[in-house]
Amino acid sequence: MPIQKYIGAQNVDTVKDVNFLGPSDEYVTVGSDDGNFFVWNKESGSLHGIYEGDGSVVNVIEGHPHLPLVAVSGIDTTVKVSPREFFACIFGPINDAQLFAPTDEKSEFSRMDNAEAIIERNQRSRSIRSIRSVDMAALMQLYEAGQVRVSVDGDSDVIPCRSQ
Known part of the structure; x- marks a missing residue:
């Protein structure tokens, strides 16, 4: 039996990698056939965010082990590496003490307003x-x-x- 379920992403067309994000791997992330990638709280399973990742399918999301960078790839011909500002939009202000702190600012890449429909x-x-x-x-x-x-x-x- 699974310890936790993370619901919402679509995984029909291609194989998706599942990864952990955060300085202590406190988030789970996976791509989706709808071109977005999903981020959940690892412990609670609650949806933390849905973000634009690709024009088509997102297969892999990988966090840098030491820097606030996220790389996203899909079935197109490019790999997108997020700038520091994008990482801050997902997880909040970037500083050593509160890298993953919540923020009131809405990310321009966020799809959370449409989470239920997605x-x-x-x-x-x-x-x-x-x-x-x-x-x-x-x-x-x-x-x-x-x-x-x-x-x-x-x-x-x-x-x-x-x-x-």
Whole structure:
């Protein structure tokens, strides 16, 4: 059983790396098929932020081990390295004592105003895509095994399963 669940990101199209962020790894982050990346509080599982990461899919988010930098990559041809100001927008003012302190300033990269809609869309998309994927995969297996015949007029004929 998992210790904690982090809900909201969409992971259907490509493999995503999961990483920890923060000076003491107090946050969990992952990319999403919707072009955003999500950051959760590691202990509570509460959503800390949704941020713009890529024009398409975000696969990897990696924090620098010593500097306040975050690198984000997706399926496009670029890797984005955040400036110090971007890191501050995500986690608050940047100084040694309060690197991850909360801030009242809204990040221009934040998608938290749309968090519910983004999470709902991701969950709806995931279930629709997985149904299509399973159906297509099952159909291809049947076709390759010779279990489905397609007639000229488009009707298909399924051969009944044989006892083994």
